[in-house]
Amino acid sequence: MRDKNLGEIRAIIARHKLWDLIFMIVGIFALMIAVLTFMALFAHMLIDGLPRLSWDFFTSFPSRRPGSAGILSAWVGTTLVMLVTAAAAVPMGIGAGIYLEEYASKNIITEIIEINVTNLAGVPSIIYGLLALSLFVHQFGFGQSILSAGLALALLILPVVIVATREAIRAIPVVIREGAYALGATKWQTVSDHLLPYSAAGILTGVIIGLARAIGETAPIITIGALTFIAFLPPSPVKAEFPFVSFEWLMAPFTVMPIQMFNWVSRPEEAFQINAAAAGLVLVVMTLAMNAIAIYLRYRMRKNLKW
Amino acid sequence: MTQPKRLGYSYRRHLGERFIEALLFLMAFVSVAITIAIVAMLVKESIVFFEHVSLWEFFTDTEWTPLFDNAHYGILPLISGTVVSSSVALLVAIPLGTITAIYLSEFAPFAVREMAKPFLELLGGVPTVVYGYFALLFVTPLLQKIFPELPGFSLLSAGLVMGIMIIPYVSSMAEDAMRAVPMHLREGSYAMGATRFQTAIRVVMPGAFSGIAAAYILGISRAVGETMVVAIAAGMQPNLTWNPMEPAATITAYIVQVSLGDLPHGSIGYQTIFAAGLTLLLLTLIFNIIGHVLRKRYREVY
Numbered sequence: 001m002r003d004k005n006l007g008e009i010r011a012i013i014a015r016h017k018l019w020d021l022i023f024m025i026v027g028i029f030a031l032m033i034a035v036l037t038f039m040a041l042f043a044h045m046l047i048d049g050l051p052r053l054s055w056d057f058f059t060s061f062p063s064r065r066p067g068s069a070g071i072l073s074a075w076v077g078t079t080l081v082m083l084v085t086a087a088a089a090v091p092m093g094i095g096a097g098i099y100l101e102e103y104a105s106k107n108i109i110t111e112i113i114e115i116n117v118t119n120l121a122g123v124p125s126i127i128y129g130l131l132a133l134s135l136f137v138h139q140f141g142f143g144q145s146i147l148s149a150g151l152a153l154a155l156l157i158l159p160v161v162i163v164a165t166r167e168a169i170r171a172i173p174v175v176i177r178e179g180a181y182a183l184g185a186t187k188w189q190t191v192s193d194h195l196l197p198y199s200a201a202g203i204l205t206g207v208i209i210g211l212a213r214a215i216g217e218t219a220p221i222i223t224i225g226a227l228t229f230i231a232f233l234p235p236s237p238v239k240a241e242f243p244f245v246s247f248e249w250l251m252a253p254f255t256v257m258p259i260q261m262f263n264w265v266s267r268p269e270e271a272f273q274i275n276a277a278a279a280g281l282v283l284v285v286m287t288l289a290m291n292a293i294a295i296y297l298r299y300r301m302r303k304n305l306k307w
Numbered sequence: 308m309t310q311p312k313r314l315g316y317s318y319r320r321h322l323g324e325r326f327i328e329a330l331l332f333l334m335a336f337v338s339v340a341i342t343i344a345i346v347a348m349l350v351k352e353s354i355v356f357f358e359h360v361s362l363w364e365f366f367t368d369t370e371w372t373p374l375f376d377n378a379h380y381g382i383l384p385l386i387s388g389t390v391v392s393s394s395v396a397l398l399v400a401i402p403l404g405t406i407t408a409i410y411l412s413e414f415a416p417f418a419v420r421e422m423a424k425p426f427l428e429l430l431g432g433v434p435t436v437v438y439g440y441f442a443l444l445f446v447t448p449l450l451q452k453i454f455p456e457l458p459g460f461s462l463l464s465a466g467l468v469m470g471i472m473i474i475p476y477v478s479s480m481a482e483d484a485m486r487a488v489p490m491h492l493r494e495g496s497y498a499m500g501a502t503r504f505q506t507a508i509r510v511v512m513p514g515a516f517s518g519i520a521a522a523y524i525l526g527i528s529r530a531v532g533e534t535m536v537v538a539i540a541a542g543m544q545p546n547l548t549w550n551p552m553e554p555a556a557t558i559t560a561y562i563v564q565v566s567l568g569d570l571p572h573g574s575i576g577y578q579t580i581f582a583a584g585l586t587l588l589l590l591t592l593i594f595n596i597i598g599h600v601l602r603k604r605y606r607e608v609y
Contacts, residue, residue: 016502023504027410030403031423037471038430041441095334103328104335115599116338122525122595123588124532126559127345129566130584134348138572155341162338186320188327209432216434219534219559223566223580258436258535265440265539273444280437291432295425 045284049277057278061231062260066271069264071279073230077146077254078215080234084150084250085214089157090207096158097165097203098191121159128156129223137224144225146234147250152220157210164206168199201301205294212290216283218258230255257283349588352581359575365582371545371561373579374568380579382586384545388462388555389590392537393530395466395551396473400526403470404477405519411478412485413507424479431475439539442468447540460542460554469536477526484518485511521601528594532587534559558587 060070096117104110132152142148172195180190196203234252255263257279264276357365360380368381407427411420447464451457457464488511496506512519542554543564556564562580570576 016505020502020504023507024410024414027406027414030406031410033403034407034427034430034471034474038433040445041433041437044441044445045437092334092337095331096338099328099331099335103331113335113339116342118599119592119595120338120341122528122591122598123345124534124559124591126532126534126562127349127584127588130562130581131341131345131348133566134352134581135344158338158341186324188324212432216432216436218434218436219538219563222563225566225569258434261440262436262535262539265436265443276440280440283434284437287432287434288429291429295428299425 042284045277045281048274049279049281052274052278053281062255062263063231066269066275069272069275071257071260071282073233074255074257074260074279075282076233077230078256080146080249080254081150081153081221081256082211082215084147085153085157086207086211088151088154089161089210092154093158093161093207093210094165094196094203097162097169098195100162101166101169102187102191102195117159117162121163124219125156125217126219126223128152129220131155132220132224143251144253145251146254148224149221149226149254149256152224153214153217156217156220157214160210160213161203161206164209165199165203168202168206169195171202172198201297205297205301208290208294208297212287212294215290216258216287218262221256221259222262226253226255226259257286345588349581349585352578353585356575356578356582359578360582369547371556374565374576378575382558382583384547385556385558385561385583386586387547387549388537388541388545388560389531389557391549391551391555392462392466392469392541392557393527395463396469396530396533397523397527399467399470400473400477400530401523404474404522404526405481407474407478408481408485408519408522409507409512412482413503413511427475427479430472431479433472435472435533435535436539438468438472439465439536442536442540454552457552458542458554460540461552462537462541462555463551465537465539465541466551468540469530469533472533472536473526473529476529477522480522480525481515481519484515484522487518488514517601521598524594524598524601528591528598531594532559532591534563538563558583558590 056068057070058075059072060068061072062074063069096113100110100113100117104113129152132148132155136142136148136151137144142151176194176198177190180194185193230253234249234254236249261276261279261283264272264279267273364380365382367383368379369383370379370381371384372379411423415423442464443460446468447457447459447461450461450464450467492510492514493506496510501509537557538560541557541560543556543560544554545561546553546555548555561583565576565580
């Protein structure tokens with residue numbers, strides 16, 4: 001009698017242990033699907049695109065002949081648009097983050113702002129494109145320019161920067177603030193001399209992740225009506241004569257990397273799709289490198305952080 | 308004894324502080340201004356559109372051909388495209404994302420988790436246009452070997468790739484929810500002789516239910532708003548169909564298609580993209596609100 005029971009219990013345990021094992025295999029399998037898909041994507045692009053990557057590819061304009069087409073105007077455009085995006089989103093996002101974390105009192109306005117930031121992060125990117133089309137391109141008369149595109153992407157990544165700033169500032173212990181106040185510092189002195197320097201790495205991580213996202217965004221830029229065939233560069237920001245800098249480039253028409261890639265993908269000729277693979281490879285390496293830097297920074301920060 | 312003057316109340320210092328606070332408040336208020344601007348702009352342009360087209364026609368007409376001579380303005384074909392592609396994506400992302408989350412939260416050894424989390428994060432950072440390229444030139448030919456009748460553009464391949472793209476979002480949020488379940492609940496379950504699998508399914512998952520549900524809902528909202536994958540791999544022809552093997556346009560793909568052309572500012576064709584955008588915003592807003600409510604609730608449990 002006792003032996004029989006024991007045998008049954010052992011059978012039940014064995015069965016459940018088997019389920020455990022099965023699920024573990026299924027789990028690894030599920031994880032592998034995501035990983036393998038990425039490997040396939042990367043390998044496919046590498047095989048098609050790598051032979052196309054050469055110095056000429058980076059220094060030529062797009063062309064009707066796929067063999068001599070390049071991404072010069074695209075990467076210059078991406079760089080300039082990112083300059084505008086960073087210049088607008090970084091100060092604004094950090095300022096908003098500081099306000100919400102250090103200044104805001106608990107009231108209805110603060111709550112509205114907080115809910116808003118969460119909601120903005122969930123708005124599809126193409127809606128920001130529509131906003132930019134209506135507001136920047138037509139209402140403000142910026143046209144289909146680098147300025148419009150940069151501002152559209154800045155609005156898009158603003159929530160990312162705000163959230164990163166808030167998290168970085170929140171991680172600083174209260175004793176730091178109390179120490180500063182005890183020595184007679186004002187609020188702003190506390191923020192600028194203590195909180196900002198200590199949270200700089202965390203904020204930087206958020207900014208890099210935000211910019212990596214902005215580099216790959218295609219939909220909002222298509223929506224503002226960016227041209228896809230641009231065989232010239234925007235006017236140079238540096239001038240030979242006084243005052244040496246010029247902001248004409250802000251209003252110039254442009255193209256960016258993802259738009260150039262989209263343009264090549266949607267053509268039927270296979271030669272252009274090889275160009276698309278090469279452009280995609282550059283784009284993926286760029287965004288992955290930025291994300292990897294951000295992840296590494298965060299890892300270092302967590303390791304070194306001892307208050 | 309009088310106080311030295313430099314330690315007294317400084318009007319200038321006080322004013323400077325006030326000024327900075329006001330400036331920071333303005334920066335924070337920009338996010339509200341953006342929301343107001345988005346809603347105001349979409350509504351303003353859509354009102355002009357709905358003066359031309361009745362709401363009844365918008366929601367019941369089965370054709371969407373605003374750029375043709377014989378114009379029809381029925382949003383249904385775009386909605387069907389959006390629903391089908393999102394459904395395919397969710398059929399991939401929800402099971403795989405959930406399993407990945409359970410595995411990472413309950414089963415995976417520390418080293419695997421430390422490797423997998425950053426990798427999944429990297430996956431989420433790949434530009435969507437690259438996923439579109441992958442869907443059109445890798446997944447579609449692959450699927451055509453299995454289903455020879457599959458056309459060059461299809462909701463199926465776009466949806467599949469979109470699903471894999473969403474896995475990291477779903478899994479990381481669901482995992483966070485499961486990690487928030489207190490350890491003593493697990494320990495209690497183990498003490499009763501439950502295995503890891505039993506604990507994960509019967510204790511951790513119910514405990515993290517609303518967080519997991521929020522992850523699903525944000526996954527839905529992402530699938531509905533996704534643009535480039537469907538624009539590249541699903542074709543851009545509006546098509547009232549519930550069959551994933553057909554090409555069709557989603558709301559977002561339509562906006563892209565119109566923007567690629569050269570429509571004059573203020574024409575009815577120009578206003579259609581705002582009406583489509585308003586529909587899209589309302590759809591995602593509903594999902595976001597549900598997700599927000601669910602997340603708020605799970606935070607308060609423990």
